[in-house]
Amino acid sequence: MLSAFLSAFRTPDLRKKLLFTLGIIAVYRLGATLPSPGVSFANVQACIDATKTADTNGVYTLLNLFSGGALLQLSVFALGIMPYITASIILQLLTVVIPRLEQLKKEGQSGTAKITQYTRYLTLGLAVLQSSAFVALARSGQLFQNRCDAFPVIPPTKLPTALTLVVLVITMTAGTGVIMWLGELVTDRGVGNGMSVLIFTSIAARLPSEGWQIRIAKGWSVFFLILAIGIVVIAAVVFIEQAQRRIPVQYAKRMIGRRMYGGTSTYIPLKVNQAGVIPVIFASSLLYLPQLILGFMDKSNPNAFYLFINDYVINPTSWVNISLYFLLIIFFTYFYVASRSTRARSPTT
Secondary structure (H helix, E strand, O other): OHHHHHHHHHOHHHHHHHHHHHHHHHHHHHHHHOEOOOOOHHHHHHHHHHHOOOOHHHOOHHHHHHOOOHHHHOEOOOOOOHHHHHHHHHHHHHHHHOHHHHHHHHOOHHHHHHHHHHHHHHHHHHHHHHHHHHHHHHHHOHHHOOOOOOOOOOOOOOOOHHHHHHHHHHHHHHHHHHHHHHHHHHHHHOOOOHHHHHHHHHHHHHHHHHHHHHHHHHOHHHHHHHHHHHHHHHHHHHHHHHOEEEEEEEOOOEEEOOEEEOOOEEEEEEEOOOOOOHHHHHHHHHHOHHHHHHOOOOOOOOOHHHHHHHHHHOOOOOHHHHHHHHHHHHHHHHHHHHHHHHHHOOOOO
């Protein structure tokens, strides 16, 4: 493995792509740690420390993971890549029901470019909605489980409060636009799959701190056990990712002049896991929407709907949550592979 890295850096073109990707990752992590205007960095850190002792299942853990810890810090890149993922889900679902989008998908590269443009516009619209929601939750304290009343994350200033909130929303929305641009740069000029690289960067940035928290809470034995399980899971994922289903192809013999050609056999390699990690991300993002809705409901007088969603749907240990997660992954895997197969066909078939 080390020799492969060294040989990659010896190739000039590949070295430029790797260094460019590393530079984009550095910019992305800088924006994830840069506080937004009007946010008190010291109070945010105090609120995060106060919530570490609480049950973190309901603290927007998944969204904070995908943003690399930027969400709870209310940084410039607080929304992370989630608005883009949600917009991609909506556009892919709408492609099935809207004939115009289906026609654009069949037009090839030009149609795909238009759908990508629509995805960008929808991403910015969702970023405005999500940033407004998270700013409201942070201002009310619900983003930190009401454990930072003594540490206002958006302290009052001489400026009007409405102006401060509008600047926060605009900053986070602009940060989402910059993240889209960085991901496209990695795709075009870097190693490719820019959005996936940024998602991996966000998750990998949280691993050291989360692992150390496990070591503090459970001890070294549990820490090494989880580390070993993680290595085994990674190896299994790589094994499945590289797996292929080989479809045999036999070429018929033919005479050209006095010579015989053909008669050889080969195969068409089809990946076993063509959807990759996309269905898991889609399912996770959709499954987390009910918790975002509960954040706007009154907790002092919960009704039956609130209790059912809170106890079963968003509880990761509930059989309802596990079943929904499993079914959503199956659905998005089928939907994603079917859409790609349809895209690969010619318009006349």
